[in-house]
Amino acid sequence: MNVASVQVEIKDDETKEQRIQRVESTLDTLEGYDLIVLPEIWATGYFSFDRYAEEAEPMDGPFVARFSAKAKALGVYLFAGSFIEKDGDELYNTSVMFDPQGRQIASYRKIHLFRYGSDEGKLLTRGEEITVVDTAFGKVGLATCYDLRFPELFRRQVDLGAELLLVTSAWPHRRLMHWNLFNQVRALENQCYLISSNCAGTTRGTLLGGHSQVVDPWGVVIASGGEQEAIVKAHIDLSQIAHIRETFPQLKHRVLR
Numbered sequence: 001m002n003v004a005s006v007q008v009e010i011k012d013d014e015t016k017e018q019r020i021q022r023v024e025s026t027l028d029t030l031e032g033y034d035l036i037v038l039p040e041i042w043a044t045g046y047f048s049f050d051r052y053a054e055e056a057e058p059m060d061g062p063f064v065a066r067f068s069a070k071a072k073a074l075g076v077y078l079f080a081g082s083f084i085e086k087d088g089d090e091l092y093n094t095s096v097m098f099d100p101q102g103r104q105i106a107s108y109r110k111i112h113l114f115r116y117g118s119d120e121g122k123l124l125t126r127g128e129e130i131t132v133v134d135t136a137f138g139k140v141g142l143a144t145c146y147d148l149r150f151p152e153l154f155r156r157q158v159d160l161g162a163e164l165l166l167v168t169s170a171w172p173h174r175r176l177m178h179w180n181l182f183n184q185v186r187a188l189e190n191q192c193y194l195i196s197s198n199c200a201g202t203t204r205g206t207l208l209g210g211h212s213q214v215v216d217p218w219g220v221v222i223a224s225g226g227e228q229e230a231i232v233k234a235h236i237d238l239s240q241i242a243h244i245r246e247t248f249p250q251l252k253h254r255v256l257r
């Protein structure tokens with residue numbers, strides 16, 4: 001299975017529309033992939049809190065329609081990262097996933113809103129539902145950035161059958177060491193593949209961390225981005241999951257539930 005994580009640079013002098021067009025053009029260059037992953041609130045920019053209300057969209061708005069069309073045009077599973085979803089009076093940090101026919105097969109509203117140096121907790125409503133989605137290559141769990149610090153979310157995804165964990169992020173560079181550790185540990189402790197997509201660049205005075213990753217179920221980083229905009233590419237072999245879970249049956253040895 002060929003996977004790609006698009007590590008989008010967030011530039012403050014770019015509008016939402018300009019950034020969407022730029023990412024659409026990048027996606028058009030990706031041929032032969034089975035799954036593509038994008039970062040968190042990349043179109044508006046996670047740290048552009050003053051733009052959240054005006055740039056929020058309903059689930060049947062243009063962001064979802066455009067990336068549904070893009071998934072279909074490319075014939076790929078596309079985890080389009082998250083956007084600011086407006087539902088009635090509430091705003092959510094919602095990620096969306098499409099199948100190669102362009103059908104929206106999942107959405108996930110970020111459960112753990114970030115409240116440290118971030119207005120997210122004030123502006124948005126938290127999600128309440130864990131998302132694990134069926135795909136042609138198995139069950140996939142969806143998570144967003146700060147969620148990475150909460151192992152119980154991922155373990156519950158595994159209890160629902162997840163074998164591949166997708167994480168969309170706008171994680172700052174100043175806590176890059178935590179990011180690197182969590183990416184590896186969430187894959188290792190759950191014996192899953194993990195693919196993350198983080199933003200890069202400096203926005204509103206915050207340097208974003210980049211280092212989007214593909215981590216195997218043994219905890220080995222098999223591909224990683226650097227600090228700049230990048231496409232992180234890897235070939236993954238999902239049969240490794242069953243192999244590792246059988247030969248080193250840690251998940252079967254759980255005592256506490």
Ligand SMILES: O=C(O)CCC(=O)C(=O)O
Nearest residue numbers: 114145146170171172175
């Ligand atoms: O947990 C962290 O250090 C970063 C989290 C974050 O930036 C987010 O959830 O958007």
